[in-house]
Amino acid sequence: MTLADTEIAPPEPPRYVMFWRRYKRNRAALLGLVLFALVVLMALSAGIIDPGDPLRRAGEPLTPPFVNWETPLGTDQLGRDVLSGVFYGARISLLIGVVATLVAIVIGVVIGALAGYFGGWVDDVLMRITEAFQTIPNFVLLLTLVAIMGSKIEWITVAIGIVSWTAPARMVRAEFMSLRHREFVDAARNLGVSNTSIIFREILPNAMPPIVVYASVIMALSILMESALAFLALGDPNYASWGNMIGQGRAVLRSAPYCAVIPGIAIILTVLSFSLLGEGLNDALNPRQKK
Amino acid sequence: MTKTPPPVLELCNVQISLPKGADRPYALEGLDLTIEAGEIVCLVGESGSGKSLCAGAIMGLLPEPHVRVTGGAIRFMGEELRGKTDAEMRKLRGADISMIFQEPMTALNPQKTVGWQIDEVLRLHTKMSKAERKVRAIEMLERVHIPDPASAYNAHPHQISGGQRQRVMIAMSLVLSPKLIIADEPTTALDVTTQLQILKLIRELQEEEGAGVLFITHDFGVVAEIADKVAVLCRGELVESGTTDAVLNHPQHPYTRALIGAVPALTPPPIKAASDAPVVLKGTGLKKTFAARGGLLSGKRKAVTAVKDLTFELRQGETLGVVGESGSGKTTVSRIVTRLLECDQGSVELDGTDLLAATPRELRALRQHIQMVFQDPMASLNPRKRVVDLIAQGPIVHGADPAKAREDAKRLLELVELSPAAANRFPHEFSGGQRQRIGIARALAMEPKVIVADEPVSALDVSVQAQVLKLLADLRDRLNLSLLFVTHDLRVAAQLCDRIIVMQKGEIVEHGLTAEVFANPQHPYTQNLLSSIPGRDWTPPSLQTDAA
Structure with a gap:
């Protein structure tokens, strides 16, 4: 029995091992991961596994699924291959999900971090701006932006990002407000570390877990928003997106429901995978939930 | 002739198991303890020794099923408590067995x-x-x-x-006049003068009621103040028990001897010859008020003065203690002199340069001369950084070559008696004392002229506390450091400080050489503080500590 406290405990397994151990404890999160991997696989293999262009005529219009093996999931009213549309649509949905989320998170982190770290009038000004954005319903703002900027896929993505940054900004602000009073921040200041370094190198890594978790929610929401836009025929007509497919399938909903149902299922599963992923990340990143 | 009543509480061979993956299989192993009516038994141990779980076991409040009693008997007034239903326990709790918690703010319902x-x-x-x-x-x-x-x-x-x-x-x-009172560190969160009053109150009421008290504490001063009998726990095992006099003055077990040997004695260091070393840090007329920021319509709230008109001098190689109770402004002082808080008035001269008048750019350069060791070693180390980066961060910010700074960091780890293998670990992998060593290494990495230490040992167990204090004193003498040492613990201050400042409500009420202030306090507040130190009449026996 020794009282000296200079002996070090045996090393812990590396962080990613701990992370994976905690993540896999949640079964639903594993399902989410599998679904997500499937969507990514679809997006990557579009054009390799499946016959070509989703916008070109591939067979007789309105062939039902599982009839002609040239077009396994059938064709729509213009004879376009539904399977091909689903594969290419995965690309667009993921692209929009990732880029719009990045835009939203970057704006949100910068505004939230500045407001939370500096407080005072900086906080007041930035939060009033945030509130101004929050008072306009997201989708109405999105419609306005798309109406102004036009419905090119790049602009749609940026517009979705612009309408989604307020919630992460508020969350980051709250995290920063509690973290900036921690002693390690004082310790860094006392070493002469500059404000920028403190914000981005000291505090931000500690504020990341809830942001990562919330990012999965934003990704799911952005995919839904893009689909909703496309459904209203405001999507980019040059790309096959799931929303476009549902919007066009609406016309033949009674005679050929599969035209709208199949891309609908794809959206549901993708959004579900993001939510489950977020839940699993929350379990794995939340340090208070040990074992 | 009456039959002798059964003891209020009898623990026989109690065993509490911990879940798999804990550092040991049993939180408590084979604990025997008896409390008679009208007796105060102190259960002493360091953090993690299982003393609070013992209280939980008696009350039937263990976090089951992970942690549960797996063996032995717990008898209350001769009656077995194990196996009682929840409803039966509820009747006992509060009425016959009651508990006093450590933190009254959280134990009371704020609503x-x-x-x-x-x-x-x-x-x-x-x-x-x-x-x-x-x-x-x-x-x-x-x-x-x-x-x-x-x-x-x-x-x-x-x-x-x-x-x-x-x-x-x-x-x-x-x-409800319970027969058994369990007090779990009831005075740890209180100031020393309040602590003494509460201890007296517990003693007084317990004598009136004739109840048995199980008093859980880590502080040997408190033990000396209140206990009739003492039981010492080490990692779930009872290593020593007996009357207070026997355990405190003639400890037998090496662990107890080491613990008692680590209690700082109330004997101040010998007076050094009047120092004519140059003044390195000088505060003049410092003043700080906290004005609560009002809302848009609510207007300004009343401002609170934390420090008013504070003046002090710190000489090269000297340790200046700032002592006082909570709310006396001592922590504010440590933040003002390092300019982590902006001060309202006054100046802090570091080697002749006014720190408070410096521009942000000058300030960043000046910071390398004045470093800080913080109170909470967990909170003051960024949990996402490796130890080597934490220590090397300061020099790198001030333009040192990163590779060389990291090499130096490893050398510093040895200086604070940590293995260089610690360099690539994260802070949470260390114990409290080790984290504080890392904090000290970080402060030393800048080769500062002055180190401000804000309660650096108050979050540590007494044996670890003694080691860290010894390390600080060693380093101070070897590197000729000047220390501004903020503490609420007069025992700690007596160990380390050459001179002390006693603060009350933001003002200095007394200052002077530690030995003189302790021997002959002038101000009534200082006298009160000194006479409230728990166990002030007990001098820890000087022991050859063979375990530490």
Whole structure:
């Protein structure tokens, strides 16, 4: 029995091992991961596994699924291959999900971090701006932006990002407000570390877990928003997106429901995978939930 | 001739198991303990020794099923408690066995008045009428010496002071005259003068009621103050027990000897010859008020003065202690001199340069000369950085070559007696004392002229505390450092400080050489502080510590 406290405990397994151990404890999160991997696989293999262009005529219009093996999931009213549309649509949905989320998170982190770290009038000004954005319903703002900027896929993505940054900004602000009073921040200041370094190198890594978790929610929401836009025929007509497919399938909903149902299922599963992923990340990143 | 009554509490060979993956299979192993009526038994141990779980086991409040009693007997008044149903335990709890918690602010419900909470105990366990209950509650508040019990009855917990809250807790636990009182570190969160009052109160009420008290503490000073018998726990094992005099003055077990040897004695260091070393840090006329920022319509709230007109000097190679109770402004002082807080008035001269007048750019350069060791070693180390980066960060910011700074960091780890293997670990992999060593290494990495230490050992166990203090004293002498040492613990101050400043409500009430102030305090506040140190009449025997 020794009282000296200079002996070090045996090393812990590396962080990613701990992370994976905690993540896999949640079964639903594993399902989410599998679904997500499937969507990514679809997006990557579009054009390799499946016959070509989703916008070109591939067979007789309105062939039902599982009839002609040239077009396994059938064709729509213009004879376009539904399977091909689903594969290419995965690309667009993921692209929009990732880029719009990045835009939203970057704006949100910068505004939230500045407001939370500096407080005072900086906080007041930035939060009033945030509130101004929050008072306009997201989708109405999105419609306005798309109406102004036009419905090119790049602009749609940026517009979705612009309408989604307020919630992460508020969350980051709250995290920063509690973290900036921690002693390690004082310790860094006392070493002469500059404000920028403190914000981005000291505090931000500690504020990341809830942001990562919330990012999965934003990704799911952005995919839904893009689909909703496309459904209203405001999507980019040059790309096959799931929303476009549902919007066009609406016309033949009674005679050929599969035209709208199949891309609908794809959206549901993708959004579900993001939510489950977020839940699993929350379990794995939340340090208070040990074992 | 009457039969001798059974002891109030008898623990026989009690064993509490921990879940898999804990550092040891049993939290408590084979604990035997007896408490007779009218006796205060202190259960002493360091953090993690299982002393609080022992209290939980008696109350039937263990976090089952992960942690549960797996063996032995717990007898209360001769009656076995293990195997009692929840309903039976509920009847006992509060009425016959009651508990006083460490943190009265969290143990009391902030939404309800003090009176309501005492009333609840009576309502649940007695058939008294509403009026009777109120009379009884106020009478109880009177017995715990709360000024104006009638108005305290209607107060919410946040409206009364910390000491008074603990008095309310005691009133609550004693209102039904329990036969056994379990007090789990009841004075740890309190200031030293309040602590003494509460200890006296517990003693006084316990004598009136003739109850048995199980008093859980880590502080040997408190033990010396209150205990009849002492039991020492080490990692779940009872290593020594006996009367207070036997254990404190003639400890047998090496662990107890090491623990008692680590208790700082109240003998100040010898007076150094009047120092004519140059003044490195000089504060003049410092003043700081905290103005609460009002909302848009609510207007300004009342400002609180934390420090008013503070002047001090720190010479090269000297340790200046700043002591006082909570709210005396001592922590504010440590933040002002390092300019982590902006000061309202005055100047802090570091080697002749005014730190408070420096521009942000100059300030960043000046910071390398004045470094800080923080109170909470967990909170002050960024949990996402490796130790080597934490230590090397300062020099790198000030333009050192990163590779060389990291090499130096490893050398510093050896200086603070940590293995260089620690360099690539994260802070959470270390114990409290080790983290504080890392904190000290980080401060030293900048080769500062002055180190400001804000309660650097108050979060540590006593044996670790002694080691860290020794390290600080060693380093100070070897590197000729000047220390500004903020603490609430007069024992610690006596160990390390050459001169001390005693603060009360933001003002210096007394300053001078530590030895002189301790021997002959002038100001009534200092006298009060010194006479409140728990166990001040007990001098830890000087022991050859062979375990540490």
